[in-house]
Amino acid sequence: MKSQLKYAVITAFICVSVLMLGSCERINHNQDNNESSAQNYGLLQTELATIMELVDEVSDQTTGKGAPSQFFLQNLSKEAHIIVIDSSYFDGDDIEFVIDFGPVVKPFKPTQKCLDGRFRAGKIHVRIKSHYIENSSESFVFTDANEEYWFGTDGKPSQILDLRMSITRDLKERLMYKNVKFKVKQGEVESEFEGNLVLEKIAGIQTPGIMGDHYLLTGQGQIEHLDEEFDWRIVAPLKKKIEPGCGMIPVLGEVLLENERTNKNISLDFDPFKNESCDRIVRATIAEEMIDFVLE
Numbered sequence: 001m002k003s004q005l006k007y008a009v010i011t012a013f014i015c016v017s018v019l020m021l022g023s024c025e026r027i028n029h030n031q032d033n034n035e036s037s038a039q040n041y042g043l044l045q046t047e048l049a050t051i052m053e054l055v056d057e058v059s060d061q062t063t064g065k066g067a068p069s070q071f072f073l074q075n076l077s078k079e080a081h082i083i084v085i086d087s088s089y090f091d092g093d094d095i096e097f098v099i100d101f102g103p104v105v106k107p108f109k110p111t112q113k114c115l116d117g118r119f120r121a122g123k124i125h126v127r128i129k130s131h132y133i134e135n136s137s138e139s140f141v142f143t144d145a146n147e148e149y150w151f152g153t154d155g156k157p158s159q160i161l162d163l164r165m166s167i168t169r170d171l172k173e174r175l176m177y178k179n180v181k182f183k184v185k186q187g188e189v190e191s192e193f194e195g196n197l198v199l200e201k202i203a204g205i206q207t208p209g210i211m212g213d214h215y216l217l218t219g220q221g222q223i224e225h226l227d228e229e230f231d232w233r234i235v236a237p238l239k240k241k242i243e244p245g246c247g248m249i250p251v252l253g254e255v256l257l258e259n260e261r262t263n264k265n266i267s268l269d270f271d272p273f274k275n276e277s278c279d280r281i282v283r284a285t286i287a288e289e290m291i292d293f294v295l296e
Helices: 002-059
Strands: 081-086 095-100 119-128 138-142 149-153 156-171 174-186 189-203 214-225 228-241 252-258 266-269 281-286 289-294
Touching (some): 002 156, 002 214, 002 228, 002 252, 002 266, 119 156
Antiparallel strands (some): 081 095, 095 119, 119 149, 138 156, 156 174, 228 252, 281 289
16 A cells, blocks of 8 residues: 555656656747747847838938939948939939848858848838928838848848838827838748837037937837737837947836736846947846846
8 A cells, every 4th residue: 555655646746746847848839938028029130220210311311303423422331322213302202222232142241241240132112192291292212122121240131021100290200100000021931020119419510420320219019929919118218329339229218018817927128238339239038037148
């Protein structure tokens, strides 16, 4: 009888241990997914913000007549150039041009590296309905399904599968980005970012170009990554400083990612050390655990 009881206890212990190990594996897997989702949001948000900046840099050079005879692209990569499709408003429709960051052949050329340290290749289309600097002017930014666009660092390229957004100037210093859709593939993983954003310049408004500008970014929307869906909301405005060595990452601000299905939320702090540093470090708080990572 004692041997049978001992055998039963041992068997029960083994079963409980197996269940606990299985539970721990699932918990770790979910944590990994959440950490990956946090990093993915940082990647998409920062790249989208840079696209907004570069489009603003080029669009700001247009005039009430249309596209200039020459664009100045010193703040883009050395490989970048502009292809003008429609240069005049006087023909009764929008002006349109393409920002071409160079060939999509990998590895990318050193001349395809932009000021923020990321390589960019491929084309982005821009249409502007009226003089870009006027209040209520409207613009449209998109990629063509038959063309490619890539970004990333050495060894970690990401492909933009779809990019669409409409831009309305509300005030001289404020741009409204509506119906933003941004679909990206990194490796075999696809992610999709949607929402609305507001960009408000707080420094550099009177000077041409983006270099030296400071701005605040607010907004909300949805993001899908690794079969997880999050509602994202900028709960403290993201502050960007467009300065040498400081172009990629916000130096201040917080974002909340909420997963309604699992109730597992992620908080992202772009200034974890409270010094507005351009160190690319983001702190994610997941289930009360803090994880720091570096954006690339």
